[in-house]
Amino acid sequence: MATFAGQYNATIDDKGRVVLPSAFKKAMGEMQLEFVVVEKNRRSKCLDIHTVDTWERGVEKFRAKLSPETNPMHDKLLQLYFQNFVHVGVAANGRINIPNEFLEYAGLKDKVSFLGMQTSIRLSTAVSAQESVSDEDYLDMLKMIDGQNT
Incomplete structure (x- = not known):
């Protein structure tokens, strides 16, 4: 199983195409990379x-x-569930073509950020320094998980 970590910036062209970062292609290794599944993360x-x-x-x-x-x-829920996914082909250079409906849903236009999330890759708008979380806030979140919220 591939493990993804790290953050990489990229550009989506006007046809909705973006190239997977080489580190993520390498993490996929010997896996057949003919298709990936893109999900609308609700x-x-x-x-x-x-x-x-x-x-x-x-x-x-x-x-x-x-x-x-x-x-x-359950039948309706299953239908709604599958509407969140689309299989997309992967070109030899790692380029994928994301459907416009999915790009619009996530507000993706040109500058994007790939973020490795262990078993998946998150694709979102490029994060500016102003939007990032401070070290102090990050440590506070970790403390909450550890039950050390003081």
């Missing part, structure tokens, strides 16, 4: 990029919680 209003294997595992985990054959609400 929690963070950005896009997440998954390898097909990682995406399929996530779908199996989600489907195991549902009974769409007998529960109409």
